[in-house]
Amino acid sequence: MVQFSDEKLKKVNEIVGRYPEGKQKSALLPVLHLAQEEFGGWLSVETMDYVATLLKLEPIEVYEVATFYSMYNLKPVGRYMFEVCQTGPCMLRGSDDIIDYIKKKLGIGVGETTPDGLFTLKTVECLGACGYAPMMQLGKHFREHLTPEKVDQIIEECRRTAAANN
Amino acid sequence: MARKLLLEKANVPGIRGYEVYRREGGYASVEKALKNMTPDQVTDEVKKSGLRGRGGAGFPTGMKWSFLAKPEGVPRYLVCNADESEPGTFKDRYLMEFLPHLLIEGLIVSSYALGSKATYIYIRGEYAWIPDILEQAIAEARAAGFLGKNILGTGFDCEIYVHRGAGAYICGEETALLESLEGKRGNPRIKPPFPAVRGAWDCPTVVNNVETLAAVVPIMNIGGEEYAKIGVGKSTGTKLISACGNINKPGVYEIDMTISVEEFIYSDEYCGGIANGKRLKACIPGGSSVPILPANLLLKTVKGEKRMMNYESLSDGGFPKGSMMGSGGFIVLDEDQCVVKHTLTLARFYRHESCGQCSPCREGTGWMEKILKNIDTGKGKKSDIDLLWDIQRKIEGNTICPLGDAAAWPVAAAIRHFRDEFEWHVDNPQECLVRNYGLAHYADPLEIATPA
Ligand SMILES: Cc1cc2nc3c(=O)[nH]c(=O)nc-3n(C[C@H](O)[C@H](O)[C@H](O)COP(=O)(O)O)c2cc1C
Ligand code: SF4
Ligand code: FES
Numbered sequence: 287m288v289q290f291s292d293e294k295l296k297k298v299n300e301i302v303g304r305y306p307e308g309k310q311k312s313a314l315l316p317v318l319h320l321a322q323e324e325f326g327g328w329l330s331v332e333t334m335d336y337v338a339t340l341l342k343l344e345p346i347e348v349y350e351v352a353t354f355y356s357m358y359n360l361k362p363v364g365r366y367m368f369e370v371c372q373t374g375p376c377m378l379r380g381s382d383d384i385i386d387y388i389k390k391k392l393g394i395g396v397g398e399t400t401p402d403g404l405f406t407l408k409t410v411e412c413l414g415a416c417g418y419a420p421m422m423q424l425g426k427h428f429r430e431h432l433t434p435e436k437v438d439q440i441i442e443e444c445r446r447t448a449a450a451n452n
Numbered sequence: 453m454a455r456k457l458l459l460e461k462a463n464v465p466g467i468r469g470y471e472v473y474r475r476e477g478g479y480a481s482v483e484k485a486l487k488n489m490t491p492d493q494v495t496d497e498v499k500k501s502g503l504r505g506r507g508g509a510g511f512p513t514g515m516k517w518s519f520l521a522k523p524e525g526v527p528r529y530l531v532c533n534a535d536e537s538e539p540g541t542f543k544d545r546y547l548m549e550f551l552p553h554l555l556i557e558g559l560i561v562s563s564y565a566l567g568s569k570a571t572y573i574y575i576r577g578e579y580a581w582i583p584d585i586l587e588q589a590i591a592e593a594r595a596a597g598f599l600g601k602n603i604l605g606t607g608f609d610c611e612i613y614v615h616r617g618a619g620a621y622i623c624g625e626e627t628a629l630l631e632s633l634e635g636k637r638g639n640p641r642i643k644p645p646f647p648a649v650r651g652a653w654d655c656p657t658v659v660n661n662v663e664t665l666a667a668v669v670p671i672m673n674i675g676g677e678e679y680a681k682i683g684v685g686k687s688t689g690t691k692l693i694s695a696c697g698n699i700n701k702p703g704v705y706e707i708d709m710t711i712s713v714e715e716f717i718y719s720d721e722y723c724g725g726i727a728n729g730k731r732l733k734a735c736i737p738g739g740s741s742v743p744i745l746p747a748n749l750l751l752k753t754v755k756g757e758k759r760m761m762n763y764e765s766l767s768d769g770g771f772p773k774g775s776m777m778g779s780g781g782f783i784v785l786d787e788d789q790c791v792v793k794h795t796l797t798l799a800r801f802y803r804h805e806s807c808g809q810c811s812p813c814r815e816g817t818g819w820m821e822k823i824l825k826n827i828d829t830g831k832g833k834k835s836d837i838d839l840l841w842d843i844q845r846k847i848e849g850n851t852i853c854p855l856g857d858a859a860a861w862p863v864a865a866a867i868r869h870f871r872d873e874f875e876w877h878v879d880n881p882q883e884c885l886v887r888n889y890g891l892a893h894y895a896d897p898l899e900i901a902t903p904a
Contacts, residue, residue, distance in 0.1 A: 304613040306527070306570070309653055314635035315618050319577070347635075354637040354807075356619035357577045373539045374740060374797040375696045375783050411621070411801045412539040412740075413578050416781070417694055417702035426580040 288325055288336045298340060310341050314351055317341060318358060327367075328359035356410070364399040364406035366444040369423040370432075372409045375416035384420045385409060387434045391441065404448055405441070454721075455682060457670035457690045458663070459706045462550050468585065470592035473553040481672035482598055485561045486606045494565035498668060500676030502688035507533055507624075507661030508739065508779040510763055519648040520566055521656040529657040530568035531633065532559060532665055534575040535617060535624035539740035539801060540781025543692040544662035546704040548575070548582050551666070552589035556612060558665040560598055561672055563610045566658055570611050573662075574629050577618040586614050621805035625853050626659040628807065639807050640853035663692050683709040687762035691780055693722075697735075698786035700724035709762035713737070714751050716761050717784065730786040733891050734870075737766055738778025740798050741858035743865030744791070745775050746894035756898065771861070772868065787891035791873050792884075795866040796824040802859035813856040816847040820863055827874060830881030837874045841867055870894075 290298065298317055305312035317337055318329065325333045329352050338345045352358045368388060372381050385407075389395060392405050399406040415421040418430035429440055466472035473479075485494050499514025520528060532555070536544040548555055555573075563571045575582060590612050593599045601609045615633055617623050623632045627641035630652050651657020667689060671679045680688045687709040696702045699717065701724035707716065716722045717732065726732050732747040753759050753768045760766075763777045785794060803817035823840050826832045844860035844867075851857070867874060872892065877884040 304570075304572075304615070306653055309634070311635035312615075312633060312653075315577075315632065316616055319616060319618065341635075350637055351635065354620065355577070355617070358618060372797065373801050374736075374794050375540050377794065377797050378697045378783070378785060378789055411804050412537060414536050414542045414545050414576065416540050416542055416696035416783070417704070419696065419702075423578055 288321075288330075288333050290320075290324060290340075294320060294324060302341070311343060311347065313341060314343070314348065315355070318348070318352060322358060326362065327365070328362050362399075365404050365448060366424060367406045367408060368440075369408045369410045369413075371411065371413050371415070371419070371421055371423075373412040373416075375412070376419040376421065379419035381420040384422075384432050384434075384437065387437055391437065404444065454706070454708045454711065455690065456706050457674075457679075457682075458547065458551070458554065458666055458692065459704075468550065468552060468589075470553060470589070470596060474596070477673075478553055479557055479593075479596070479598055481669045482557060482560050482564075483604065485564055485672055486604050486608055491565045491567060494561060494672070497676040498565070498671055501667075501671040501679040502676075502686060503664065503667055503671060503679070504686070504688075504763065505661055506663035506667070506691065506780070508538065508741070510777060513660065513664055516648070516660070517566060517658060519646075520658055521649045522567070523656070527569065527655050528567050529652045529655055530559070530563050530566050530571040531626075531629065531652060531657055531659045532571065532573040532662055533624060533626065533629060533659050534573050534579070534662045535621075535629060536579075536662070537576055537621040537624050537805075538779045538781055539798065540696055540736060540783040541694055541739050541779040542696075543694040543704050543780055545579055545582065546694070547662055547666055547692070548579070548586060552585050553593070554666050554669055555586070555662055556589050556593050557598075558668040559612055560593070560603070560610060562658075562660070562665050562668050563612075564608055568658075569609050570613065572633060572652070573612065573614045574623070574633055575614060575616055576623075577616050580616075583614045583616055590614075620807075621801075622807045622853075622855055625855060628853070629659060630657065637807070639809050640855075642852055684760070684762055685764055687764060687777075691761075691777070693761070693780045693782050695723050695782040695784070697782075697784035698727045698730065698789065699784045700727050707761055710760065712751075712758045712760050713766075714758065716782075723782075723784065726784065726786050728786070730788065731891055731895055732784065733787045733789060733894055734785045734791060736775070736781075736783040736862070737761075738776045739781035740783070740801065741861055742776040742778040743771055743774070743861055744785075744795075744869065745865070746869050748894060748896055748898045749773060749869070750775075752898050754898065771865070775865075787895075788888055790828075790888045791866055791870040792824065792828045792877055795862060796821065796828050798862045799824050799859070802855065806855060806859070807853075810851040810856060812847045812850045813859065816843050816856070817859050819843050820859070824863075827877050828884075830877065830884050832874075832878045832881075834875065834878050837867060837871065837878070 334348045420432045421430040503513045504510040623638040628638040632638045647657040799821040808814045844863045848860040873889045
């Protein structure tokens with residue numbers, strides 16, 4: 287069952303409190319972020335229904351928002367998602383080569399997840415790091431000035447953290 | 453060295469924290485405004501400064517503020533646009549990451565001027581680590597008495613909240629942003645009513661860019677008139693430019709708007725020249741939506757004058773022969789870059805980001821991407837180039853919000869200035885897969901039309 291901890295519920299209340307009285311729908315985007323973090327990195331129908339109940343919304347109000355924004359995952363994703371930017375400025379600095387390198391290295395295509403469930407590769411549009419290209423988002427942070435060597439290091443780092451946490 | 457008003461203190465160790473920021477003179481503008489000035493006097497000062505919105509459209513900020521409706525008993529809101537998603541643009545991120553207190557200070561003064569007791573920073577979701585930095589700064593400012601109830605004993609109450617988006621360029625458009633703030637899909641609203649009358653939760657609202665609101669701090673500190681003396685003509689003050697692409701020193705630079713484009717690209721103080729000793733082919737000087745210019749038209753206007761880094765000069769020549777300051781996202785292409793391919797990535801971007809409400813935008817962006825992809829991969833026909841032209845013309849001006857125009861312009865400008873490169877792709881379907889068209893004549897000196 288999907289259920290926030292008491293601590294997270296407090297957080298939800300704090301978020302709702304940022305908006306005017308009766309406008310708790312405004313808390314939807316931040317609360318969906320929170321739910322995605324808490325419940326396995328994606329938003330299942332169950333999770334979305336739970337958020338709807340929490341914010342006193344119709345489930346459809348949550349679905350239509352979750353499907354609009356690119357950061358909400360509507361399917362399970364790997365533990366580490368490589369979101370590589372492919373827009374113009376990054377392309378000028380070799381993002382295509384980086385994407386190819388990751389594909390080869392992990393043996394997956396764009397939109398796919400490695401069989402061990404560790405890595406998902408996704409291409410995304412400009413993330414606001416054009417001057418530090420090529421780049422990708424990994425969780426909360428950006429990894430910039432990517433080279434094949436750097437990609438190797440990042441993959442190693444993820445494998446190590448995953449092993450340590452298992 | 454150009455005068456710096458925003459980034460002057462960016463390298464002071466510890467400037468992210470309140471202590472150092474305050475020691476360096478931070479929050480003086482809040483004291484000045486709240487204690488000694490009325491809200492209208494603050495707005496007047498901003499009017500005098502000539503400050504123009506730094507989010508892309510360049511609308512005079514003081515004027516925008518004076519349009520805010522002030523019905524009795526209805527709250528008013530200030531919303532800071534930190535959605536920053538226009539390809540090539542990463543200046544607001546820099547400000548928020550390294551000088552969070554500068555933004556908070558600007559927000560407090562601006563909130564006072566507008567009478568906003570709850571001010572929101574709408575930040576793009578991908579900047580996921582920045583809300584922590586901003587919230588820390590907000591907490592510090594509150595602890596020091598600059599936020600909360602009865603600020604500095606003046607009776608003014610104000611809170612600032614950070615609201616994270618979730619991945620949608622369209623939410624940078626102010627009415628889509630307000631929809632998103634209200635927890636809905638980011639579909640732009642039909643205007644009028646304008647946000648100044650009916651904005652967030654149907655209340656009067658001002659939406660301003662991060663850099664615009666940060667600039668209010670130096671305006672208060674040195675005075676609007678003094679600020680207006682920096683720069684030239686209607687390009688007053690300083691402007692942040694985020695430079696990227698094939699240059700030696702990509703990054704965020706603060707310029708006063710009196711330097712030339714040539715100096716900006718080649719001097720060591722700024723971009724440091726084209727990377728790897730190559731030559732300049734083209735540049736998109738104001739973010740992905742503004743027209744691309746070949747090197748010759750970039751450095752000189754059709755009148756043969758040096759092109760300068762300011763609103764007027766960058767747009768000199770109109771759309772056929774000029775471009776725009778836009779959001780200050782400066783994208784440089786060297787001689788080995790393919791304009792067709794670059795334009796394709798932008799078309800893909802706009803197709804991806806179209807909210808889908810208007811058919812010309814929803815369908816047109818998809819068609820443009822498809823046709824450009826064909827041309828780029830050697831499967832195009834000559835007639836495709838005309839078709840592209842036709843589609844972009846039918847999008848422009850026929851949509852609810854300016855994203856349609858923003859998608860049309862890059863395609864139009866690419867065909868206008870680089871048609872031979874598109875044709876070369878069609879004529880050389882094999883060769884275009886393995887090499888680029890190159891510099892061609894784009895760097896040749898301009899032919900100056902002599903008046904009859
Ligand atoms: C598609 C689209 C995207 C936009 N994105 C941004 C953005 O990311 N940041 C921003 O400040 N303004 C953006 N704008 C402009 C805003 O609508 C609005 O004009 C601006 O925030 C006003 O602030 P300013 O007057 O301080 O520039 C965008 C406009 C459009 C049409
Ligand atoms: S122009 Fe495009 S992005 Fe703007 S409202 Fe219409 S469909 Fe949506
Ligand atoms: S184009 Fe990749 S971060 Fe902007």
